[in-house]
Amino acid sequence: MRMLRILAICCFTLTAALGLQPVQAQPGQTTVEYTAAPQSTDIEMADALRQDGKIYVVIVVLLTVLVGVLFYLIALDRKVGKLEKQLKDEFVNR
């Protein structure tokens, strides 16, 4: 039951992250989030990439990997927890 709840929260977070992306990736929007300091304009940064909004794609991919690995870890944690409980019960029954 608790597993399902966590799964639901994860799905929500992922869809929220995906839903955020097109909003910020509007090609028509020309809001410049980061402006270069005048004296350092010659240093290239990923401004264009951000205006295109494509950096959010990378964030979604990174988050997917991170969430996947963390979920694996949580599942492992639970499995070990269950084993611990089983072992404890066995000691009590003996």
Add this chain to the structure above:
Amino acid sequence: MKKNWWKILTVLLLVFTVVAGMLSEVPRLAILNETIRNLYFHVPMWFGMILILLVSVAYSILYLRKPSVERDIYAHEAAKVGILFGVLGIVTGMEWAKFTWGEYWSNDPKQNGAAIGLLIYFAYLVLRSSFAEQQQRARISAVYNIFAFAALIPLLFILPRLTDSLHPGNGGNPGFNAYDLDSSLRLVFYPAVLGWTLLGFWIVNIKSRLEIIRHRLYENA
């Protein structure tokens, strides 16, 4: 659930690291460009490694004071996860170095020191696996673990500072303190270090519990 709050904190910190690490404002620096963001992913590997290995040493000392199987297991698992972080640190460092320093391995004193330090810790694993008897294995590896950590500190933090190094904060190079005038890097860097380190402790926690279960099982078989 109450004693697992730090695992939730780990998840939140790592999600924050990825999102803020990619989006936050960073100083505009020549050569480094956007790779400065590696500060949130490469450097925490080393901070995490040192902190996890410190825990490993602490358990080794505790073991020598009052031997118990649990303390030996904690020391061993922490050392293994510390080594994992060290390997990830060296690989990410090489990837970063290729595109900023020009070569994967430029014999930088800190690179060499890290490689030697990792070899010392690999020897810890080899040493451990060469004993059949549990108490002998635990005691001798605990002693070796203390020496390994004592050797790692000068290799990573003292020797590179005495010569020329490409790493920031070493050999006359400015540290990152000189860059983050507006503290924008620190804002993500400290949570990143905490998040990655806690992730390491989480893995140590799971692996140690599993090993303790395994030990109990064999004990009663």
